[in-house]
Amino acid sequence: MSTAITKETFPVLEMTCAACAVSVESMLKSAPGVKDAGVNFANQTAWVQYDPTAATPETLQKTVRSIGYDLVIDKDNQDEVKEEAQRRHYNEVKQRTIWSSILSLPIVIIGMFFMDMPYGNWIMMVLATPVVFFFGRNFFVNAWKQLKHGKANMDTLVALSTGIAWIFSAFNTIYPEFWHQRGLHPHVYFEAAAVVIAFISLGKLLEEKAKSNTSSAIKKLIGLQPKTVLLVDASGDTKEIPISNVMVQDVLLVKPGEKIPVDGKVVNGESYVDESMISGEPVPVLKKQGEAVFAGTINQKGSFQFKAEKVGADTVLAQIIKMVQEAQGSKAPVQKLVDKIAGIFVPVVIGIAILTFITWMVLGGENAFTHGLLTAVTVLVIACPCALGLATPTAIMVGVGKGAENNILIKDAESLELGHKVNAIILDKTGTITEGKPVVTDMIWNTTATDLRSVLFTLEQQSEHPLAEAVVSYLKVKPVKLDSFESITGQGIKGTYEGKTYFVGNKKLLPVTLNQIQLSQAGELQEEAKTVIYFANEQELLAIIAIADKIKETSKTAINALQRDGIEVYMLTGDNAHTAAAVARNVGITQYKAEVLPAYKAEFVKELQQAGKVVAMVGDGINDSQALAQADVSIAMGKGSDIAMDVAKMTLITSDLNSIPKALKLSRKTVATIKQNLFWAFIYNIIGIPLAAGVLFPVNGFLLNPMIAGAAMALSSVSVVSNSLRLKVAKL
Template structure:
């Protein structure tokens, strides 16, 4: 038996309890998780259990008095399953979910295709020869084959005294179908009583088709939940180069132990945490810090699993391996955050749990009241009214209320460059009162650029000197060199060949052309070579340093010729977007792994009052929890791997489209553009979608509140009016049309 964690023995008096986590299959709503949890907890020998709908898993603490197979059988008895015997149980779960999704997609498509001709005949050609038989032939596979899961789940729920949406679907479609079959074969029963023998095959099949569409949308949203974890795991290489007795040896990552010396070549991912023992390079640590500028690594410096080496090579000693690395902790934290978030109880499922027994009770009461009323044709009226109650109470409008609004809302978002992966984001977005923004790549462009440059005024041939700068920076391995070359690429510069080129670690580069020597680097490089910096260049450098920009100089062997400022530029729309959020009463916070000075400079520029600098991934998630503990509904906006834990923890998670794949997988919304103005638009779209859902539910319920009593015959004592089941079916269809029509109004909404 394979599980996701080692056995944890827990002694309790005479019994030894074991705690395991298992994947759960078959859950389609939050109410399902409650059902699974209650049946597991009720199993003799189980001390405690918890079922999480968000990550489709159950942890179970059980004694040796019960086997996991017995617990599995109890779970199966209500229509769900535990995966207890698989090499990779969660992979097995994903495979099953994918198969289920594909099968559901086929069933839904066939249900739609078969329902179309049934609806056309039932609405427009009801008197055509053999029309009822044709509709029955088409409806039978829809109800009993394509819709069999509704009946199966309803039966298993009923065995344990429970009811949900499946119960209502099974009852309404089953009774409508059986009533229609009776009327098809025995129309005289009604004709003799002066009534038309109407059939409801179209109602039965259309309900199955519509509800299947809703379930298909839910399954699609669930199908990608683990892709972020897979990509995080993919940051660790499968094999590494270990140095043993001076020889290079390829070793599987699982066999690396503390103390191994590992060689990292240019472009390699660092496999485990450790300390550099030889060599120098720059490492992209954006997955931890979020900052785009690679960090210099030399002897004694720490390196971390999942970060990416740049152009140099180095050796390091492994200090943390397996589950102890920072990458492993990030993966674990993302898993826990995705799973620990309490699922939003689906309103329709909650209502269905109350609504179903009430409707059944009303239908039975209606039948009984008519039977004891002593009225003429009491049995006829009892049958007609009780069937009318069940048909008019059909959950079609109720089932369509949320998915149609969500579908239109998602489409509206896509039109505005907002991709929405999960309906929960639309449910919560309008409640957000705190927005956390990552700095790099979210508020800023996420890429260092030359923002200012000043050349010594006495220089006449600047173009030739710029060509030398370009030639030097093209050969440089320093991460900031690319910013300079990108700036100079815009100019038409002559080609220059350097006679000598040398990189000076931690300071810059030196070159020689003919008899002239040139330097590009920081102030320490110039000080080491006793190169003068005139007052004007020094003043510019000082001013730009106060703005938290990185300063580099270009000089010959006697004096500085130019000074340049390099920074991660703030996006043009950031200030406006932050102001819009603040004017909406939303508190805006900025978190960054960058230093305090840079963070404050960016915050001043864009108007953010709440800033936290030098934060690690876990600190970002902890800050989200801190705000949530204060009762705030938190939206997190980020773009990097280092934001993934905080994104998973937040109530609403939004990824920038040009960011990492992992951030986009974890987040429930993705902005296709890098325009931060889309964030307030996304939250506004949520508000409009929720209003539409509430309107839909209102109309669906008003229709039931008015329709059910009328269908039961409440007007009969006053004016002799009885609602024909045919009119009940038409009213049901009309309520669905009104819900769809109201949802479509979202298309014209302004964001």
């Protein structure tokens, strides 16, 4: 009888690079009872398919702990444990960076400028020891754990180079006669060892800070569900119950301003409901008997009863939450270039150092051991990964700062590195291409009587219709005292003032017939995807009012700029096809889809990705959050919802779409800088390592002094930092 295979997802702690994710994944896959496993560095989780008779969460945790990482298996408090561990880890890295930097500074000053001062070597040794073995202890612990499983990463090289530099320097400080007897000066490299720890710690701190905490987005989505609901019993009485107790067919009461708890259909009463989290559209929708309502949407001024049809994990909101989680976890871990290089570079350098020592021992003559030891240490010192470790974080740090100067907040280094590859961009309509709120665009009066503006203002001021706000904001006149006021559902409002009756609403409400000119004016406005309302009395039409979600002034130029760069621009909207077509036509977009639901937006992103596109998604609402999570590069508008900004890896502080071409250009420049940095980090290794190994010794007796090797290492770091700083003056 076959045993059911269990699939579970666990948060992973202590991962600092993509190589860590690879190590954890390979360990989990090789664990007894595990059928398959995958680790996502981006959201710090691992999914494991295992046979529960052969493996348990505890054995999986033990496996992962054996190489220096940890699994959170406490299901009840997973998020809290993970967040607390991340916060604690960040604080630890911060403290290590600060203290190693403080102690390294005097070592560098003594080592570079006062190397001959009395007891200088001893002072440097006292200061360097806690930096290397206390603040840098994690490099040694991780290197040892990796070594036990036959693996090597950046930590291995950092531990080797700093450890050997310290041991060599300590030996030369305590027993300088060893070298004096052989006619050599005993150099020390305490500053090289300390500075490497400080710099690499700084790189790790920057990485930790850049990592976005994706769980907060999920938390905010879950927060859209009310904790309790009002249940209406058979006798019509209401009682408060927890949302978890709601059953299908229960009748629930929703009061003004409350969130709708589950999906269902209205059975009694009516109200306008803000459904922008699902449709993205800013205008609340009138809900009458028999119409569907969705969990997480917000009731406006009226109250109504509805029958629950989908509860718990079946609601639209629950599906959005699930899909955001899946999208955030579906990306393959980004194999950063530096980590790939480090995987090859580390064993090669160690091999060269060992080979150098052996070669000198075999062929070195009378000073074989001295020269062998000296050259092996020089190889490890010159190959120190300081510049390699700084290549990416310094460019990213300057790039992030440059982005902030240009109203682009970058939360994730990965999106800054990936932005230059984007060749398809999806724009949400409402709030992204358009302003996101209805405004009066046209008001055509058929009368010169100015007091009628005050009548229209007062009528709209008393209306509950969502579009009334736009008219009130537009007119801004003094109100008058109406004799009567009445709201007519689905048509508009009417009221009397000084014995005359006035009407505001759609054509059905009007007591008058429109002439040909008026029909033509209204038709033209509707052709531009504007909502037309009419103001009339019992004898004549007084005004035609057009309301629309205005297109931002910068949208067209930004879209043209993206298209000039060879990027395909798509528009997706929950709005109707007529409005979508008008907006697309006005901004120059040829590829668009209307009346789309949140799940389709994410599906469309997947379709483009499967077609080989690198996709950027730009949105501002909860309805965009799934697509933002799925996209390769996600950009939120700064005036949008908190959830969109949490899920997105970039946020535009301004509502100006011109920031998008700037963000992609910044990515191109940052990636170019990273590649240049890697060149500088390696070119001195390519030249320096053979010199350090003594290839010129048989030719002209030249041996590279380890002190010069340390200076070359420092110079490569300076060149990397200086090159990164050039980004500050780059034009976007």
